[in-house]
Each structure stands twice: as structure tokens, then as C-alpha cells.
Amino acid sequence: MKKILSYLTIGLIAISSLFISGAMADVESPLIRPLTTEAKLVSSDYAVSSMPVEVEEAVIYPEGISSKLLIKPGYSSLKLQPGESREFTVSVTSRENETITIDPKLVMQPYTENYLEDDWIDISPESVELEPDAEQEFIVEVSIPEDADIGYYNAFIVFGEYNEEESSTYPRYDGSMELSIEVWIPPSVQVLTNYINDRVEAGNSYDYEIKLKNVGDEDIAMDPQVVLSDIYYAEESIAYRFDEESSGQVIDISAITLDAPSVIRAGETATVNLHLEVPEATIGSFSASVDLGIDDPALRDWEEQVQLYFTVWQQPEEAFVREFSTNANVTIRIEISSTQYTYYPASGNSASGHEGPFFEVTLNKGQEKANLQLVSSTSKENVNYGTTGTVRPLMPADNYHYQTGGSTYTEVYEVSGEAGEWSLSILPENTESFEYSITVIN
Structure with missing residues (x-):
């Protein structure tokens, strides 16, 4: 009977918008260690840190x-x-x-x-x-x-x-x-899209839809506009724009255009089309909102605003590398998985869409490349049956539908090898983070 040794490593790789140059620092201490209850985070510079769980005491409201x-x-x-x-x-x-x-x-x-x-x-x-x-x-x-x-x-x-x-x-x-x-009074207009949150890449364009429904008996005017909020930058975490002498560009309000009707007809659903052009060499994140300008006195100011948040992200150019060793002839199993969360709400999708995660995996023993075999690939999704967003009055039952809240993609590789020093290389595509494990089986 095969015995699974205690070589089990899980690393959480955060590939975020900080990957501007693609340069990554080395880590002196190996990541391969017994799995414990303490999670380990590998950041963009691969510095390992602990993430303790904080327990918050319940708040009791007294008489x-x-x-x-x-x-x-x-x-x-x-x-x-x-x-x-x-x-x-x-x-x-x-x-x-x-x-x-x-x-x-x-x-x-x-x-x-x-x-x-x-x-x-x-x-x-x-x-x-x-x-x-x-x-x-x-x-x-x-x-x-x-x-x-x-x-x-x-x-x-x-x-x-x-x-x-x-x-x-x-x-x-x-x-x-x-x-x-x-x-309060019952609103005539239901804002079916409450936010747009997406990961975008420099030089690409994206299209989104904001849905509104007029459940009243009269036509209602609207005049949507983009309202600028705070902007945050990857390098400095500040809440104001770079000046003209800065080496980096950011998304500006001019990168967003709206196409919308001026009236929401009674009993009908209207669509506000939002187009985003991400400039070349753009970095950081962009936060704003679309003020729909709906002429409905029942809606509060914040209820007729659609929040926008775009994170400009770059594909990594260099692979993540981890060294490990074996002391006998063994079977090496490598498992890599990535969890993707839904950026854009289920009420619509970017016309450009997002490709699924992909991993370029190599394993070397010294200068010799091992013949890794892909033994399985698994995709799973989280599915919810309900409505999109929060509206008032309550949406009718026929607005319920299936929504996916996230997906996980996993690849498993195996190879037989002799005792010695090994080097694992993983170059991820279309994912901000991934987990991996190395299991050595006698």
C-alpha cells in the first residue's frame, strides 16, 4: 500500500495589479512544510506572512x-x-x-x-x-x-x-x-444593476449594461452622468490623481461613455449602455459612480447611483518557482487550483468577457525536464437561485433566476522520479491568485 508522506504545501499566490514590471523577489525559506491551521500568504514579492483569525465579540444593545x-x-x-x-x-x-x-x-x-x-x-x-x-x-x-x-x-x-x-x-x-x-414612498423605478466591478487590462475596451424597470403608470425622465469618486493607485495608495510629470497613466472619467434613453416608458425596462476604453500603459484602480438622474421622488440620491470599480491588471511575465527535494524514488503529485469570483453582476456581462485561468507548469530535476502528465482537470461553480440586486418594491417571483457567484478550476499532474533536487515552475494566466500543493508518494 502506498503511503503519503508529510510533504504537503499549499501556497496562496496573490497576482494583483502590483505586477507592473513582472519582477519577483526570491524567498530564502522554502514554502514546502506540513499543513497547519495557520494560513500562509504569498504576496506579489513572495514574502510569507501569517493571517491569524480575529474573533469579534458580539455587540449587545442594552435597554x-x-x-x-x-x-x-x-x-x-x-x-x-x-x-x-x-x-x-x-x-x-x-x-x-x-x-x-x-x-x-x-x-x-x-x-x-x-x-x-x-x-x-x-x-x-x-x-x-x-x-x-x-x-x-x-x-x-x-x-x-x-x-x-x-x-x-x-x-x-x-x-x-x-x-x-x-x-x-x-x-x-x-x-x-x-x-x-x-x-418612504414606493418608487416607480427599480434599479436592477446596483454596481459594476470588473478586472480590466490596459489597451482593451469593455461594454456593460445597466438595467432599469419602470413599474409605475407614467413615463419617467432620466439623465445619467458619470460622477468621479476617489482614485487609488497601486504604487502609492493615495486618493488623488498623479500629476502630469508622473510616469504612470490612470483611467480618467473621459474613458467612460454612456448611451441611454432620456425617458423610461411606463411598464418597460430601459438599458443604459456603458463603454470603457482603458488607455495603454494604465495602472491602478478607478472608482466612480453613474448618477442615473431619475425623476422619481421616491428614490434617495444613493439609490439612483450605480457604483463603478475597475481594477487595471497585468498578466505576469515571469513564472513562480519553488524548489524542493526528495530522498527516494517516488511519485510526485502537483495540484494547482484557482478560484475566480464574479466581478460583473449577474444582470449583465461585459461584451469582451474574461477567459478562464490557465497554467504553464514545468518540473525540472537539475537541468533535465520531467515528463509531467496531466491526470485530471476539474471545474466547479457556486450557483445561487434568487434575484439580482436590492430593489423596492419587491421584485415579482418571475424575476428569480440562477446566478453563478464564483468558480474554481483545478489541475492535477503526476510524474515518477528519483531522489534529488527539484524545481517547480508555474506561470499563471487570467487569474489573480492560485493555490498549489506538492505531494510526495512512496
Whole structure:
């Protein structure tokens, strides 16, 4: 029976946009070692580092507790349309050893999108004398006017002591609860493509589609424009453009053109066509958004924006090389795999597309090239059945379809060989990262 020895190595190779010159540094320590629970990262310069797993403690949101009062609940969130109203109950329990006066007040939060009007909130009873260890229930009624602006409204309901002369950047009032209200109306336009995230190469062009659906009864105008966001560069990780004297080019807003109708017809789906021309010798990454300019008052500013993120990537020119040794006549098995994640959303594809990963693999013993045999190649994908993006109102059931969220391609090679020093060379194509393992079998 064959026995598998402890030569098992897994390396995670990150071939990112940092591969500009294709030059790679050597590593003194060999990567072939027993597999452990600690992952090893091989970066673009092949420096090996550990990636410990950090455990984040759960965050518990407490009830509204003070030295004098216990408030239940400590937080309430409501979602209402203009003209609607809702009421809820708040219980206040005294922890004081004497009778106290409870006079609830509505206090605005300093960092709220919109400010609540006092006449939107009615609290009853208006005032009560609360004896030690006694509990009192208050009815809070929230009424949204017909002409209210959509958006978020946040405030405190303070049952304890409140001094309006005191202020704080992040106030926390004694004996209070937080109230959050979202005022909304059903939108007529559903933005079916929420983002475009793609890996691109210098000198190539790409085409994308942004889908929108008008579920209302009236035509709606739109005027899409590209809005520039921060730009990040591979060499310096800065958030502003290179100046004219820089040796590298970046994607500019002029590289993107839009072709879209000016009106989304009632009951129809419209398409915004986005074309990207990546200049030659381009490096780094580009972040922006398409402001669709939809004339739908139900949509918030961020809800009618499609985020763009393009990473300019180069194929590596030099192979990844790893040395190892064997001490007997053995069978050497080499397994290489690459996981590709979906860049562009399932609602559409770049017309240029992306080719699958490919590996140019060679194994040498000294100056002699080994006769590696490809014994298997495997492709697998992650498939999800659901909708694309998040829209409101909810999409009908017939919009459900299959979506692929990523794929893994694996190649397995074998060769028989004598004891000695070996050199494995892997030149990847069309992949940013790969894993490999070397297994020695007696």
C-alpha cells in the first residue's frame, strides 16, 4: 500500500495589479512544510506572512438604563409613508427611593438626516409622578404628515432629567430611548444593476449594461452622468490623481461613455449602455459612480447611483518557482487550483468577457525536464437561485433566476522520479491568485 508522506504545501499566490514590471523577489525559506491551521500568504514579492483569525465579540444593545430609570424598549425603529401613523408602548420603571416626576421630552439627535417636528409625536400621559419601584406605561403615537420629506429622522425620547443647556457631540441622556423613523414612498423605478466591478487590462475596451424597470403608470425622465469618486493607485495608495510629470497613466472619467434613453416608458425596462476604453500603459484602480438622474421622488440620491470599480491588471511575465527535494524514488503529485469570483453582476456581462485561468507548469530535476502528465482537470461553480440586486418594491417571483457567484478550476499532474533536487515552475494566466500543493508518494 502506498503511503503519503508529510510533504504537503499549499501556497496562496496573490497576482494583483502590483505586477507592473513582472519582477519577483526570491524567498530564502522554502514554502514546502506540513499543513497547519495557520494560513500562509504569498504576496506579489513572495514574502510569507501569517493571517491569524480575529474573533469579534458580539455587540449587545442594552435597554435604556440609568441610575434612576429603566426604559423598555431602549430603541424603536419605524418605517412609515406620508399620512401614516403608528403607536407603541414604552414602560418606565423607577429605581429611585423617592417619588419622581416623569415629564417625557422629544430631543433631536445632532447627526440626523432630517429633524422631527414636535407635532409628529404625541406621548401620553404628558406627566406622571412615579413612586419608588413603580412602573408606568407611556403610549407614543407617531403621525407622519402628507407633505413630509422622505428620509431618516432620529431623536431621543427623554424620560429622565434633561438640561438643554448641556450639549455633547454624541449625547446620551439619562433615562431615554432612541427613536428612528424612515419615511418612504414606493418608487416607480427599480434599479436592477446596483454596481459594476470588473478586472480590466490596459489597451482593451469593455461594454456593460445597466438595467432599469419602470413599474409605475407614467413615463419617467432620466439623465445619467458619470460622477468621479476617489482614485487609488497601486504604487502609492493615495486618493488623488498623479500629476502630469508622473510616469504612470490612470483611467480618467473621459474613458467612460454612456448611451441611454432620456425617458423610461411606463411598464418597460430601459438599458443604459456603458463603454470603457482603458488607455495603454494604465495602472491602478478607478472608482466612480453613474448618477442615473431619475425623476422619481421616491428614490434617495444613493439609490439612483450605480457604483463603478475597475481594477487595471497585468498578466505576469515571469513564472513562480519553488524548489524542493526528495530522498527516494517516488511519485510526485502537483495540484494547482484557482478560484475566480464574479466581478460583473449577474444582470449583465461585459461584451469582451474574461477567459478562464490557465497554467504553464514545468518540473525540472537539475537541468533535465520531467515528463509531467496531466491526470485530471476539474471545474466547479457556486450557483445561487434568487434575484439580482436590492430593489423596492419587491421584485415579482418571475424575476428569480440562477446566478453563478464564483468558480474554481483545478489541475492535477503526476510524474515518477528519483531522489534529488527539484524545481517547480508555474506561470499563471487570467487569474489573480492560485493555490498549489506538492505531494510526495512512496
